[in-house]
Each structure stands twice: as structure tokens, then as C-alpha cells.
Amino acid sequence: MKNIYMDHAASTPIHPEVAEAMFAVMREQYGNASSVHSFGRAAKRLVNGARDRVGELVGCHPDELVFTGGGTESDNLALFGAAEARSDRGRHIITTQVEHHAVLHTCRKLEEQGFEVTYLPVDRYGQVHAEQVAEAIRPDTILVSVMYANNEVGTIQPIAEIGEITSSRDIVFHVDAVQALGALPIDCDGLPVDLMSFSSHKINGPQGIGALYIRRELPIEPILYGGLQERKRRAGTENMAGIAGFAKAAELAAGSLPGRAARDEELRGVLISALEREVGGSHFHVNGHPSLRLPHIVNISFPECDTETMLMNLDMEGIAVASGSACSSGSLEPSHVLEAMHLPQNLLRSAIRFSFGLGNTTEDMETAAEKVGTILTRLRKRR
Template identity: 75%
Template sequence: MRRIYLDHAASTPIHPEVAETMLSVMRDQFGNASSVHSFGRDAKRLVNGSRDKLSMALGCRSDELVFTSGGTESDNLAIFGTVAARADQGRHIITTAIEHHAVLHACQQLEKQGYEVTYLPVDRYGRVHPEQVLEAIRQDTILVSVMYGNNEVGTIQPIEEIGSITRERGIICHVDAVQTLGSLPISCAKLPVDLMSFSAHKINGPQGIGALYIHKDLNIEPVLYGGLQERKRRAGTENLAGIAGFTKAVELIVANIPERQQQDELLRRTLLDSLEKSVGSEYFHVNGASQNQLTHIVNISFPECDTETMLMNLDMEGIAVASGSACTSGSLEPSHVLEAMNLPQNILKSAIRFSFGLGNTSEEIEYTAQKIGTILERIRKRR
């Protein structure tokens, strides 16, 4: 049975050049970057050299990047680190209803500690509007956290406009850019934001490594203690192979953003065109924005078939896609993102996320559409 991977928004295969880079480090570099002997100094040079390359690719200073264990830790460090540093200035936070759970659950934890959180609604395309942020700001607002591109429907948020609003008022702005890195050009210095989270495994890098951009004028409190690494902002022995692999992955993908966008748009168009032929345009619905959206993510509902049934049937055909829903006690709960978009129940409960990346071909997409057509036809005959 052939296997087709269309879940790159969840995690991506490692690029061969990234794997080679990591293997070289794992084979030849084993010193601790905090050690003063030659092995430690070699490790330190690798960390610093990687940070320099990464900062050039992301448009920031090298001392503005903190290596973390991935997107979740980066989000947590940004949120908890900011509120701890500004506890005397206010206890109000603004975010959106469609954030990744790494942000939402962090905010819910802060609510238990007495902070107030405003969860901004979105329109039917999954977009928050800058004026909503402006209206929600209070005298005691200390942090606004808004993702760049949504991981379920791909909608891109107006980060520049939101960042301008927060900067004018001296409020910290955090952006979760985990899903956006490699899909859009990013220059931290040019964007009016203070914190930005990244992760390697979304861009053909290794799992378990990420970074947080922290503006040079911003001080945050650490959430991990035990060492002086990362300028005392994130304790823990550095993941040498992960850092080297992350840096290589960023260099590769940033250099090829136009080509990636073109390829992803081709696959997106192929999927929709093929579904029209094999399913019929009246039998599926595309969720999210048609413009201002990440090209590698397409969220589609098939109202005749619930999400779980479609997922299982495609998996049996060797095709990996995602629901964007939470799995609790073995059953799927509706996606909080689609719920926030106020979609009808038949659309909400039949949504599938397709996400493209390294290795995908138009032929695979056409094959997937054909299989979906077969699955739907089989379901109709059972009625």
C-alpha cells in the first residue's frame, strides 16, 4: 500500500541536508558548551555560530534569540516570562480564541493565578481585526499575544497593524510564528513586535528544538532555573545537534520561500480542482480565507461524512491528514478554531486539514481526491 503524508502542519520530514548536518554534530561534537576546555569551547562555537546564522535569516540580532525545546516552550517563555517581569504594571492579557493550545492553556493557567484574559473573537474566515485589539486594551493591559498564521485554517493575521497599536501604547506584543516560518518572509527587526516564537519541526528540521526572539530592549523572567545558559534566560545544556539542524533547516527554507509558495499553491489548486471532478463542488466546503492565507494549509469540510470517519478511511488508504480537533477519551471534539469562526455544525464536524510540504506531488494530491470520492460514494450507498 502506498503512503501519502499530507500533515506537514503537524510535523515535517527532516530535509536530507539537515540530517547530514545533525549526524556530523552527533558524531563529532559531544562537549558541553558551558565547559572551559577545548571540547566545551568547540561546542560553544557551534552554538554561537548557529545563532549568528539564524539571526541573519530571521532579521534580528544574535543576542535576541533564545534557543528552546520548541514552539510550546517558546510560547510559554514569552507569556509567563513577560507577565512575571511586568507583574507590577498590570494583570490583563489579550489573545484570540483561535490560538494554539500552547498559548491558550498558558493564559488559562494565568487566569487561575488572578490574571484577566480577553479572548478576541474572529470572523468567519478566522481573522481578528486590529480595531478589536484596540477596543480591548485597558489601562492594565501588559501583553497581547496573536499568532501569525493559523495552524488549522491557515489564515494570516494583521500582525503589523496589531503590533503598531501595541507599540504606540507600550504594551508587549508576542507573535506565535511557528506555522508561518518558511511560508512568509520574516524580519523580526522590521515587524513592530517584541517576542516571536519558532519551531524547527515545521520546516523540515528536528523535533525538540525551537527559538524565541526577544527584542533587545525587553527583559523577561526565565521559567527554567539551574544554569546560566542563553544569557540567563533559559537554563539547560544546549541541544547541539538540534541547534545545528534547526539552523540548517531555516537557512534552506528561507532561501526558497517563493519556490515553496509556488509549489504549495500548485498543490492547493490541484486538490480543489481534483475534488471538483471526483466529489463535486457542491459536496465540499473550504474553510478559512481565500486570500491572506498560508498556502500550505487547506481546511475542507465534507458534510456527508464526519471528520473521524473520513480520517479513518483515508488512513486505511495510507493517506495521512488531520482533523485539527482535540482527542479526548478516544473521541474527537470539534476544533476550537472552527467553533470560533461560527461555522455551521455540519461544516464544523466534517472538517479535514490537508497540509503540504517536502516530497508531495500533484499525482499524490489527485490520488487523494480520487480516494475521497470513493469514500463518499461508499457512504452514500450505505444509506
């Protein structure tokens, strides 16, 4: 039985060239970039060169990038750091109900620290509208955080329009672009954003390394202390192999962006067409925005089968997909994203996220659809 990995929105396989770049560093580079001797200077050159390449992918000056331990840390540094730096101006923050938990849980913690957070609702496609942000702004609003594209349904948010509103009112704007990186063109300097979070393992790079774009001259308080690394914004000895891998992954992603988007659209089309043939168009529903979406994420509800049953059955068939739901005490809880979209219960509790990328083929899409059809047919016969 061939195993098929269709959970690229959670983490992607490392590209062979990325692994080679990392192995070279682990074999040959063991200096500390903070040291003044030749080994340290070589390490510093590696870090600076990597920063240059990642900066090219996201469209910013290298000194505006801080390397972090991943997307979660980037989100935490952005929110805690900006809130603390601007707390003398106000204590009101705006975000949405469909953010990643790295943002939502940070906002909950900020509420415990005396900040007030407004969680904006979304429409049935999972999209927030710029006018909602404008209406929610108060005289004491200091920070807005809205993700670039949703990790569960792929819906793209109107980042440029929201940024125009926040910049005109001197409000810091943070964007979680972890899922958008490598899937959409990103130009930090060309967008009205102040902070943007990234993670390497979404673009066929290693886990445990990410970055935060911080607009020049924007004050931000660090959340880690103990060293002067990253221009005093993130203490800790640099993860040399991870940084090298991130840089190589960024270089590959930048060179393949148009082709990857076209390929992902092809895979998406094959999957949906095959499901229409194997399952029937009336037996499944695609969640999320029909056009303003990431091409590699397809969130589909199968009302005849609950999420957990479909997940387990597909796993037994060697197909790895995801629910987008939280797991608590061994049972799945409904996705907070789909709940915010006010999906009917039969769609909410039967949603599966298919996400694909490096290594996936059209044959994989056909096979996945066939297995879904077989599972649904088997369940019908039991009733």
C-alpha cells in the same frame, strides 16, 4: 499501496541535509558549550553559528534569539516571562480564541495566578481585526498575544497593524509564528513585535528544538533555572544536534522560500481542482480566508461525512491527514478554531486539514482527491 503524508502542519519530514548536519554533530561534537576547554569552545562556536543562521531567516540580531525545546516552550517563556516581568504595571492580557493550545492553556494558567485574560472573537474566516485589539486594551493591559498564521485553517493575522497599536501604548506584543516560519517572509526587526515563537520541525528540521525572539532590552523572567545559558534566559545544556539541525533547516528554508510558496500554491490548486472533479464543488467547503492564508494548509469540510469517518477511511488508504480537533476518551471533539469561526454544525463536524510540503507531488493531490471521492460514493450507497 503508497503512503501519502499530508500532515505537514503537524510535523515535517527531516530534510536529508539536516539529518547529515545532525549526524556530524552527534559523531564529532560532544563538548558542553558552557565549558572553557577546547571542546567547550568548539561547542560554543557551533551554537553561535547556528544562532546567526536562524537569525538571518527571521530577520533579527543573533543575541535576540533564545533556543528552546520547541514552539510550546517558546510560547510559555514568552507569556509567563513577560507577564511576570510586567506584573507591577498591570495584570490584563489580550489574546484570541483561535490561538494554539500552547498559548491558550498558558493563558488559563495565568488566570489561575491572578491575571485577567480577554479572548477576542474572530470573523468567519478566522481573522481578528486590529480595531478589536485596540478596543480591548485597558489601562492595566500589559501583554497581547496573537498568532502570525493559524495552524488549522492557515488564516494570516494583521500582525503589523496590531503591533503598531501595542507599541504606541507600551504594551508587549507576542506573536506565535510557529506555523508561519518557512512559509512567509519574517522580519522581526522590521515588525513592531517584542516576542516571536518558532519551532524547527515545521521547516523540515528536528523535533524538540525551537527559538524565541526577544527584542533587545525587553525584560523577561526565565521559566527554567539551573544555569546561565542563553544569557540567563533559558537554563539547560544546549541541544547541540538539534540546534545544528535547526540552523541547517533555517538555511534551506531561507534559500527556498519563494519557490516553496509557489510549489505549495500549485499543490493546493491541484488538490482543489481534483476534488471538484472527483467530488463536485457543491459537496465540499474550504474553510479559512480566501486570500490571506498560508499556501500549504487547506481545511476542507465534507458535509456528507463526519471528520472521524473520513480520517479513518483515508488512513486505511494510506493517506495521513488531520482533523485539527482535540481527542478525548477516544472520540474527536470539534475544533476550537472552527467553533470560534461559527461554522454551521455540518461543516464544523466534517472538517479535514490537508497540509503538504517536502516530498509531496501533484500525483499525491490527485490520489487524495480520488480516495475522498471513492469514500463519499461508498457512504452514499450505504444510505
